[in-house]
Amino acid sequence: MGNSNGYLPLFETRSSGRPFLIKLYVLTIFVAICMIWVYRVRYLPVEGVLERWAWIGMFFAELWFSIYWFITHLVRWNPICRYTFKDRLYQRFEKDLPGVDIFVCTADLEMEPPIMVINTVLSMMAYDYPPEKLSVYLSDDGVSELTFYAMLEASRFSKYWLPFCKQFNVEPRSPEAYFHNEPLDDHVNDKEWLFIKKLYGDMKNRIEATSNQGQVSEEIRKEHKGFSEWDFVSSRHDHQTIVQILIDGRDPLAMDSEAQRLPTLVYLSREKRPQYPHNFKAGAMNALIRVSSRISNGPIIMNVDCDMYSNNSNSIRDALCFFMDEEKGHEIGYIQFPQSMKNVTKNDLYGNSLKVIFKMEFPGIDANGGPMYIGTGCFHRRVNLCERKHCNEHEVDWKRESDMKIEGNARDLEEECKALASCAYEENTQWGKEVGLMYGYLLEDGMTGFSIRCRGWRSVYFNPERTAFLGLAPTTLLQTLVQQERWSKGELHILLSRRGPFFDGYKSLPLRLLLSYCIYFLWAANCFPTLYYVVVPSLCMLRGISLFPKASSPWFQAFAYAILADRAYGLVEFLWCDGTLQGWWNDQRIWMFKRTTSYLVGFCDTVLTMAGFTNPAFVVTAKVSSADSCKRYEQEIMEFGVPSPLFDILATLALLNMFCLIGGIRMVISDVENKVSDVLASQIVLSGLIVLINLPVYQGLFFRKDSGSIPNPVTLKSLTASLVACSIALL
Ligand SMILES: O=c1ccn([C@@H]2O[C@H](COP(=O)(O)OP(=O)(O)O[C@H]3O[C@H](CO)[C@@H](O)[C@H](O)[C@H]3O)[C@@H](O)[C@H]2O)c(=O)[nH]1
Numbered sequence: 001m002g003n004s005n006g007y008l009p010l011f012e013t014r015s016s017g018r019p020f021l022i023k024l025y026v027l028t029i030f031v032a033i034c035m036i037w038v039y040r041v042r043y044l045p046v047e048g049v050l051e052r053w054a055w056i057g058m059f060f061a062e063l064w065f066s067i068y069w070f071i072t073h074l075v076r077w078n079p080i081c082r083y084t085f086k087d088r089l090y091q092r093f094e095k096d097l098p099g100v101d102i103f104v105c106t107a108d109l110e111m112e113p114p115i116m117v118i119n120t121v122l123s124m125m126a127y128d129y130p131p132e133k134l135s136v137y138l139s140d141d142g143v144s145e146l147t148f149y150a151m152l153e154a155s156r157f158s159k160y161w162l163p164f165c166k167q168f169n170v171e172p173r174s175p176e177a178y179f180h181n182e183p184l185d186d187h188v189n190d191k192e193w194l195f196i197k198k199l200y201g202d203m204k205n206r207i208e209a210t211s212n213q214g215q216v217s218e219e220i221r222k223e224h225k226g227f228s229e230w231d232f233v234s235s236r237h238d239h240q241t242i243v244q245i246l247i248d249g250r251d252p253l254a255m256d257s258e259a260q261r262l263p264t265l266v267y268l269s270r271e272k273r274p275q276y277p278h279n280f281k282a283g284a285m286n287a288l289i290r291v292s293s294r295i296s297n298g299p300i301i302m303n304v305d306c307d308m309y310s311n312n313s314n315s316i317r318d319a320l321c322f323f324m325d326e327e328k329g330h331e332i333g334y335i336q337f338p339q340s341m342k343n344v345t346k347n348d349l350y351g352n353s354l355k356v357i358f359k360m361e362f363p364g365i366d367a368n369g370g371p372m373y374i375g376t377g378c379f380h381r382r383v384n385l386c387e388r389k390h391c392n393e394h395e396v397d398w399k400r401e402s403d404m405k406i407e408g409n410a411r412d413l414e415e416e417c418k419a420l421a422s423c424a425y426e427e428n429t430q431w432g433k434e435v436g437l438m439y440g441y442l443l444e445d446g447m448t449g450f451s452i453r454c455r456g457w458r459s460v461y462f463n464p465e466r467t468a469f470l471g472l473a474p475t476t477l478l479q480t481l482v483q484q485e486r487w488s489k490g491e492l493h494i495l496l497s498r499r500g501p502f503f504d505g506y507k508s509l510p511l512r513l514l515l516s517y518c519i520y521f522l523w524a525a526n527c528f529p530t531l532y533y534v535v536v537p538s539l540c541m542l543r544g545i546s547l548f549p550k551a552s553s554p555w556f557q558a559f560a561y562a563i564l565a566d567r568a569y570g571l572v573e574f575l576w577c578d579g580t581l582q583g584w585w586n587d588q589r590i591w592m593f594k595r596t597t598s599y600l601v602g603f604c605d606t607v608l609t610m611a612g613f614t615n616p617a618f619v620v621t622a623k624v625s626s627a628d629s630c631k632r633y634e635q636e637i638m639e640f641g642v643p644s645p646l647f648d649i650l651a652t653l654a655l656l657n658m659f660c661l662i663g664g665i666r667m668v669i670s671d672v673e674n675k676v677s678d679v680l681a682s683q684i685v686l687s688g689l690i691v692l693i694n695l696p697v698y699q700g701l702f703f704r705k706d707s708g709s710i711p712n713p714v715t716l717k718s719l720t721a722s723l724v725a726c727s728i729a730l731l
C-alpha cells in the first residue's frame with residue numbers, strides 16, 4: 001500500500017473478478033447460442049409464407065436476446081470493489097473538510113407524507129460531520145404548509161436528536177427507523193432514551209394530527225412568520241417562491257441541547273406559474289443549486305429522494321475519501337451509492353429490490369468506466385453541476401474552499417434567494433441545457449450524469465458494508481409497472497437523444513462503457529422480442545406450425561442447454577444476492593410483465609415524445625397505500641385493483657397462452673400416431689411455462705373476490721382479445 005513517496009491513498013480499488021470456471025461456464029452457453037443461430041439459418045422453412053416469416057421472426061428475437069445476453073456478461077466480466085480509509089481522511093483533512101449541501105426533494109403531500117420526509121431530513125442532519133459545514137435543504141414541489149410545519153417541528157426536535165445520536169452512536173439516524181428497530185425492553189431503565197423516544201412520539205402525533213386535519217391551526221401559525229407565505233399561495237401550480245431558513249448554522253445562538261452548533265436547515269418551495277414549465281425534479285434541483293449557492297455554497301452536493309433516509313452516518317466521509325484523494329480525486333465527478341430498498345418483502349413479489357443490479361452489475365460498470373447518476377444517493381462536485389466542464393489542472397484547494405464565508409443575515413438571504421428560485425430566472429440562460437440538471441428528459445439524472453461523463457469527469461460506484469441509504473420501493477403491481485415505464489422511457493430517450501451515445505457519447509466514452517450502459521438504454525426495446533416469444537410460438541402451435549427442433553433432434557439440446565444453463569446462472573446469482581427461490585420465480589414473472597407491458601408502452605411513448613407529439617411527464621411514485629393493499633403486500637398477494645391498459649395487455653397474454661396450451665394438449669392427445677408431441681414439444685413447454693408464471697393473473701381474473709383482484713372491464717376486454725387472436729390463428 002502507498003507508493004514510493006510514502007503517500008497513502010484515501011481509497012483503494014480491488015478486482016473482485018469472477019472465477020475462471022464461471023467464465024468457462026458462460027462460454028459454453030455462448031457456444032450453445034451460436035448453435036441456435038446456425039440451426040435457425042440452416043432450417044429456414046422453404047414452404048409456406050407464414051411458416052417462413054414466423055421462423056424469421058424467431059431468428060431476430062433470438063438474435064436480440066443473444067446481443068442482450070452478451071452485454072449482460074460484458075458488464076459482469078471483471079467487477080471491482082472500492083474501499084475507503086476514513087482514518088487517513090481524518091488525519092489529513094479533519095480541519096479542512098469542505099462544506100456539504102444536502103438536497104431532499106418532495107413533490108406530493110399525499111404520496112409523500114410529511115413525517116416520512118422529515119425523518120429523511122433528520123437523518124441527513126445527523127451525519128457524522130462538522131455541523132457548521134453541513135446544510136440540509138428541502139425542496140417542496142407540493143408547496144404544503146403541512147410539510148413546512150413538519151420541518152419546523154423537525155428543526156426543534158433536531159436539537160435533542162443530534163446530540164443523542166452522537167452520544168450513543170445511533171444507527172440509523174432516521175428516528176422512525178431507529179425506534180422501530182430498537183426493542184423497548186433493552187432500554188426500560190434508560191431515561192435519556194425514553195425521553196427522546198417520547199419526544200419523537202409526541203412530535204409524530206402532532207404532525208399526523210395536523211395532517212389529518214388538512215390544515216395548520218391558528219395557534220401553530222402564530223409560532224412562525226413563515227406560515228404567512230401561504231396566504232399568497234393560490235394553488236400548487238401557481239405560487240411565489242417560499243424560502244425559509246429554519247436553522248441558520250452561522251448563527252452562534254443556533255445550538256442544540258448540549259450547546260453544540262447545528263447544521264443549517266432550509267425549506268424551499270420554488271416559484272411556479274402555469275405559463276412556465278416547471279421541469280419536475282430537474283427544475284427543483286436547479287432551484288436548489290442556486291439557492292444553496294447563496295446560503296452555504298458547499299463545494300460538495302448530495303441529493304436524495306424524500307423517502308430515502310441515511311442508514312449510515314459515515315457516508316459523507318466515505319464520499320470525501322474519493323474526492324479528496326490527492327492522486328486520483330481530481331478526476332472524479334460524482335460518487336454514486338446504491339439505491340437499497342427498506343420495504344421489500346421476503347420473496348420480493350414485484351422484483352423491486354434491485355439487488356442484482358447493484359451487487360452484480362454496478363461493480364462491473366464501475367470497472368468498465370463508472371456508473372451513471374441514478375438521481376438519489378449521489379455526491380457531486382458543485383462545479384460539475386454548475387459548469388460540468390473538466391480540465392486536468394482542476395486541483396481543488398480544499399482549505400480555501402472550507403474557509404469561504406457567506407455574509408448577510410438570514411432574512412436578507414431569504415429575500416435574495418426568492419429571485420434565484422423564480423420562474424423567470426432561467427429565461428434566456430443555459431440552465432437546464434448546459435448548466436445544472438438537464439430539462440426535457442424523464443431521467444434527468446441519467447442524462448445529466450451521462451453528459452458530465454462526456455465532459456471528461458469520471459464517476460465512482462461505492463457500496464459500503466453498512467448500507468448507506470434506504471428508500472421505499474413501490475408496493476403494488478401498477479406502481480411498479482408505471483415506475484418501470486418511466487425508467488425505460490427515460491433510458492431510451494437518452495439513447496436516442498442528441499446528447500446521447502450516438503452523437504456525443506461515442507466521441508468521449510470508451511465503447512465498453514457505452515455497451516455497459518446499454519443494459520439499461522435498451523430496456524424498452526426488449527419488449528418486441530419478448531412479446532414475439534410470448535405470442536407467436538403459442539399461436540403457431542394452434543395451427544400446428546413447429547418453430548423449434550423436434551425433441552428427439554440433437555439441435556433441441558442446444559436450445560435446452562442455452563436456456564437452462566442461462567436460467568441456472570441467473571438463479572445462482574439471485575441467491576448469491578440474498579434472494580430466495582420463490583423470489584427468483586417472482587423475479588422471472590416481473591421480468592416478463594415489465595417487458596410485455598411497461599416497456600412496450602414506454603417504447604411507443606418515447607417515439608411519440610421524440611416526434612414532438614407528447615411531453616415527458618414525471619408520475620410520482622406513491623409511498624403510501626390503503627390498509628387493505630398494504631396487508632396484501634405483506635402477504636405477497638398480487639395487487640391489481642384498478643383498471644389499466646397495462647393490465648389489459650397482461651391478462652390478454654395470460655389468457656391467450658392458456659387457450660393455446662389447451663389447444664396444444666388436445667392436439668397431442670388426439671394425434672398420438674403422428675408424433676405431434678415430438679414436433680410441438682418445445683412450444684407446449686414454452687406456453688406451459690408462461691401459464692405457470694401467470695398463475696397470479698388467473699387468480700386475479702377468476703378466483704379472487706377482494707378489492708385487489710382484476711376489475712371486470714379488464715377481464716372482459718382481455719377475454720375478447722385473446723379469443724379473437726386464437727380464432728384468427730385457427731382460421
Ligand atoms: O415534479 C417532481 C417530481 C418528483 N420529485 C421528486 O423526485 C423524487 C423521485 O420521485 P419518485 O416518485 O420517488 O420516483 P422513483 O421512480 O422512485 O425515483 C427514481 O427514479 C427517478 C427518475 O425517474 C429519480 O429521479 C429518482 O432519484 C429515483 O429514485 C421524489 O423525492 C419526488 O418528490 C420532485 O421533486 N418534483
Ligand SMILES: [Mn+2]
Nearest residue numbers: 305307472621
Ligand atoms: Mn422513489
